[in-house]
Amino acid sequence: MSVFTGWRAALRIAGRDAMRAKGRSALVVAMIAVPVLGVTALDVTFRSMTQTTAEKLTSQMGSADALFADQQMGPLEQMPDGEMFQQTDPDAPVSQPPPPVDVTTTFPKGSRAISIQSVPASVTTEYGIANTDIYEFRTSDGMARGKTDLVRGSYPHGTGEMAATELFLEETGLSVGSTTTVRNYGAKFKITGVIEQPNDLKSRALFADPGAVIAPWKAKADHDKKVLPPNTTPKEWLVKGPDGVGVTWPDVMKANKSGVLVTSRQVALDPPPDSEVPLLKKTERPNWGSSGDWSPALLTVVSMAVLEIVLLAGPAFAVGARRSRRQLGLLGTCGGDRRHVRAVVLGGGLVLGGVGAVTGVVLGVGLTVAFRPMLENWAGHRFGSLVMPPTELLLIAAIGLVTGLLAAFAPAVVASRQSILESLTGRRGVRRSSRVLPVVGACVLALGCAAAVYGATSGDETLVAGGSVVAELGMLGCIPVVVGLLGRLGRRLPLSPRMALRDAARNRGRTAPAVAAVMAAVAGSVAIATYMSSKVAEYEYEYTPSLAQGTIAVMSNGDGSAERLPLARAAVERNMTVSGGHADFKRVWAGSDCNVYYEEENGCGTLQLVKPTGEGHTCPLKGKGAQELAARLSADEHKEQMNTPACLGEHMLSHAFPTGEDQILVADANMLSTYVKLDDPAAADALAAGTPVLLNPAYAKDGEITLSAVHKYNDRDKENRKQHPGKARTTTDRLKVYVAPAKYAATPGVRLVLPQKTADRLGLHTQPAGSVYAVSQPPSNAEQQRIDGALEQAGGGFWLQTDSGPGQDENTLLLVLTLFAGVVTLGAAAITTGLAKADAEADLTTLSAIGAPPGVRRTLTGFQCLVVALTGVVLGTITGLVPAVALRLVDLREALAAMRADPMESAYTPIVLPWSTLAVLVVGVPLLAGALAAAITRSRQALARRAG
Incomplete structure (x- = not known):
């Protein structure tokens, strides 16, 4: 029989075995597909989120050929992409800024252009008043497409209309059709539509046609000395070059002589030779970095995903091999040798790994498409396009396939070493646990901890990270001994917990990998959560509040508004609850x-x-x-x-x-x-x-x-x-x-x-x-607008001073980490419990036959799940504290050095445990896992005829 014929038969046997045990097969497929799904979604999202040069240019200048801007620094030289420029003679003395340039004179002949200019303003809202930026930009022009897009409603036209971004409307309570007043000079505008800036989805701004806001504001300021003139930004121009020509490099250099910086689409996409770029003769081409910086992080994520799959799927293949040991024994009686037994088990890994990999890639792409709007809002900008690189997707699928083979490798070796007699009779034999592995694991654990501590004292973060990983690997080697000790803890416990502990100790090949998977996930989460909690405590200590906690203040600017303070106080008391x-x-x-x-x-x-x-x-x-x-x-x-x-x-x-x-x-x-x-x-x-x-x-x-x-x-x-x-x-x-x-x-x-x-x-x-x-809490966004509006009605010259304390954005990441570790813990515990039930079906049947109460089956399952989850999270918590403490010691070393250089600098570097996260992981998740396992387990089981 040829190699291909043997593998074809092995794959056919593995496929039939997978179809017979649909539950176990679905479990393995899910374990492989979920990490593949995550890596696929991450890859497609990252590639789609990373804009190409053409997409960046479109977000910057719409469909125009170039963006012109006066830098008010005299003649200059620039790089072709416009991201770097300097004066033609940077050493020349500057007595005063050069006069403004008429940028329109630098456009190529036959060009068409529209201007962009913004001004900060105070506008009325549904609640009161708010500060925002108003852009004078003809958004209805075709050149604006890609820089601004209409979401709903209509573009503004003329002097009495504006468009707004979605976030501005949400925060101000306004909507399409509402009227707002630019309070700086009293003009009213109707909001006609919602404008989106694809490159800045979190923008809070208003848009009007050129001449609708700034010119009448200036005119009002010229005639009324009480009106302050607008503080505008310099004008920029979107330019459409002559048909079929665009804006060329000679056009750019001509504009540079007048002090105008030009970003040309044609030049950026097809730059001139270096010999034609004068600035390159004076300086080197800048290196802004590349998108390859994410490769180490992705490699780490993929490695962790592979490790989790192998640890969780390996026992599933081992249980599958034991359930099929009679079939494998028959294979030996028909002339099959160890190679064929290994091929059958590995064929199961190949079949299930292939199905899981394809399923994960397809679902990953599908979920990215489905959640694209949410991902874009999170990133703050639209995807240029949905990028699905086929080479990378095939590589991810191949990783899933190889992971399935790796998970089946150890069970395949074990199954091939069983004698035909043991396979046919169902006897497992007696195997002693390795005494070398725990000793090696303990030594590696000590070595890793020592390396992490040394890295902390020497300030080497790389050594800290490497030592922490080594320590975690050492702990993995010690897990079988820890699991073996669990059996001795149940001597005086009731029946169900005693059987659960002894079952975990007796089947270490099934229990230890699941405990290791939980430990690996929890260790990473605890390490990051501990470090972040410590940094938050440090920020809170160093934060200097502007007001005492639980207070706000209304202030006068001292320009005659002090006489109107009673009106300002009434405005605050009327629009906010004062405790x-x-x-x-x-x-x-x-x-x-x-x-x-x-x-x-x-x-x-x-x-x-x-x-x-x-x-x-x-x-x-x-x-x-x-x-x-x-x-x-x-x-x-x-x-x-x-x-x-x-x-x-x-x-x-x-x-x-x-x-x-x-x-x-x-x-x-x-x-x-x-x-x-x-x-x-x-x-x-x-x-x-x-x-x-x-x-x-x-x-x-x-x-x-x-x-x-x-x-x-x-x-x-x-x-x-x-x-x-x-x-x-x-x-x-x-x-x-x-x-x-x-x-x-x-x-x-x-x-x-x-x-x-x-x-x-x-x-x-x-x-x-x-x-x-x-006050009991700081004012909300709506309350702030109401108070600001009321203060202006009181005559102006006041502001509301608040202090919301140090930022608490880290809480969101802590929640995500806790959920991730909790889900992995529940999944690993559920998988191990399911395998234990499948592996111990004969024992459970015997218990029922000799009269064990129906509830024993339910409580036994619950305690089996609790043992795995609790052991994993405790070991993971201990392991995760090693890198967190070591990194904080590195921070302490740096802080002490800074304090010695400047004695007033704070050297406070606390180590704060995230007690809420630890409580959820160490107590909440194991109890939830045990309760769920007990709840979904049937108390009674129909007796079945024992085969053989």
């Missing part, structure tokens, strides 16, 4: 009564809180000897030192309040209770009696502070000159203060609360500046 009270505050300064926001430094005088020197007052991490001290401190000691009153505010300051670096406000006791959260009657009484309240005790000495005031007077401030004649002078006052406890030194934006009567006694100037409110 607590409110407190009014005033800014305070010394010198002339001028606008402190726009004058030169110290032009209106300053008010300074002088910090005493000495221990308890001077921050040890600032000044002489700071670096030596920083070199001796650990990260925790540095954090403790930075949180002392002497160091608080020395590194990063909050400027939410109009107080500058000295953070002095004029307010009453309401500020203490509403904002500072200092509910102390003694502090309130002190303010009422004219005694300032100091929140940072480091600025007080013997219960007193030193207040230094530099008085300067402006020539325009004649009234103040009459009250305070003479030259600028400095006064220093010693004031008795109420010193608050040290914990209030961290209050954002406020260091000293000064009573009004004290400010009057010292001859200081005060002006109402705003109010703070206690």
Whole structure:
């Protein structure tokens, strides 16, 4: 019999066996198809998401031939693609910016062009007002296709119409047919349609025809001094060159002489020789990187997918081989040798691997097509086209096919070594577990941990990653011993858990790979989740809030709007739920009564809180000897030192309040209770009696502070000159203060609360500046728009200051990681439980025959599933902590080096465990797996005649 004839027979036998055991076959196909599906979807999505040069040009200039833009830098030279340019003579001295260029004079003769220009504006919404960008761009022109596309409605035409992006309409509550007003100069516009920018799906913008917004706005500003002129961007031009010619490289260089940068489609797609590019004679061609950077990541993903398949599908093939051992024994009686037995088992891997690979590729492409809109919204831009590279898809399918063969390889070898007598009688024989593998695994585990620790102490992240992988491989070698020890734990347990533990220990070939698969998935998820949780804690520590938690503030810009503060307060209270009270505050300064926001430094005088020197007052991490001290401190000691009153505010300051670096406000006791959260009657009484309240005790000495005031007077401030004649002078006052406890030194934006009567006694100037409110949560987008609109109705000159805290975008990724690990755990546990049921069918039948209660079958299945899931997640959690802790040690090493260079830099590098993720994985998922397995298992089974 030839090789091909033997394999043809083996494949025919394997195919028939797969059709007879449809459940087990479907299980293997699914295990192979799901990872193939994921890699296929990832590949097609990545290739489709990566724009070609032609697609990038279309998103940049629509269907035009070129994009012209004045760079306002004089004559220049550029690369053919327009991504790099510089002045023709970069060393020439520049006395003043060159005058604007009439870009239209640089177009090729016979060209047609449309302009693009944007302006930031404030517009009315359904809720109030919002800030956005308005583009003057004739979106109805054919040259705009690809840069902007109409989604619904109609293009704007004339001076009274606009189009909007979808996201702008969603956030503002407007729709097609609504009217919005450009508040900057009072013009009203009707929204006629929804415009999409394929390259920026998250844009929040309005579109109008050229001349509809900017020109009348300028005209209104010229006639009405109360209207500020528009702050426009420089114009860009989309140019359609002469028919059949386009915009050539000579046209580009001609425009460059006038200081105009040109991105030409024809030149970018068919660049000129390097000898014709003047800029290349002065500099090298830039290397912006390539799309090949993703190959290592994809290789890692594919490798992990193959490992998971082999670990999960291998036991399925082993169980299949044992279920077919009588058939394989008959093959031996008919003259077949070990090669033929191996071929039959490997044929099963080839058949099921091929079906799984084809199914995965087809489903991967189909799901990518089905979820294309969602993927595009996630990426923020449209696919240029759906790219399905046949070579890569064939390679992915081949990987799935080879993975099926790899999963069947070990069961094939084991089946071929069985004697014909054992196969025909159904006896498994007695095999001792290898004593070498656990020893090697323990040594490899120790070696990997040592390498990871060494990499952490030396700052080598590559060594950390390599050591972590080696440690995980070592743990894989130890799993059979761990599974074997499980059988000894059930001696005093009830029947079902005792049988489950002993079954797992007795069938290590089935249990260990499933535990390893769970461990591998959980280890990666725990490692990333732990590292991310630690980084989030670090960000939260380093974050400097602009306001105290649970508060918002309405601020006046000081240009006469202070008189309208009662109206502004009413606007906030009417449009947002205020959970607590409110407190009014005033800014305070010394010198002339001028606008402190726009004058030169110290032009209106300053008010300074002088910090005493000495221990308890001077921050040890600032000044002489700071670096030596920083070199001796650990990260925790540095954090403790930075949180002392002497160091608080020395590194990063909050400027939410109009107080500058000295953070002095004029307010009453309401500020203490509403904002500072200092509910102390003694502090309130002190303010009422004219005694300032100091929140940072480091600025007080013997219960007193030193207040230094530099008085300067402006020539325009004649009234103040009459009250305070003479030259600028400095006064220093010693004031008795109420010193608050040290914990209030961290209050954002406020260091000293000064009573009004004290400010009057010292001859200081005060002006109402705003109010703070206690709220249960920050304002929503709609509430913000309502408040902004109400503040403008109150006369303008106000803004709402909020602080939403550090970003929490990482929570989404943590959720995805938890779900991924949970799904793999449930799948592996379910697969192992199903194989255990198939493998132990005779034992279950015997139990029923001797009178075991019906519930034993159900509880046994549940505990079998629980054992695999719980063992895998516990080992995975332990293994995943190794790289996470090692990487944080690398971060700690770098942070300590930065702290020694700058003692005020934070070296706080915590290691924070993601307890919610661990609770779900270690407790929730195993219990859910066991409960589901028990729920779907039938309690009773019909007795069947035992074959043989």
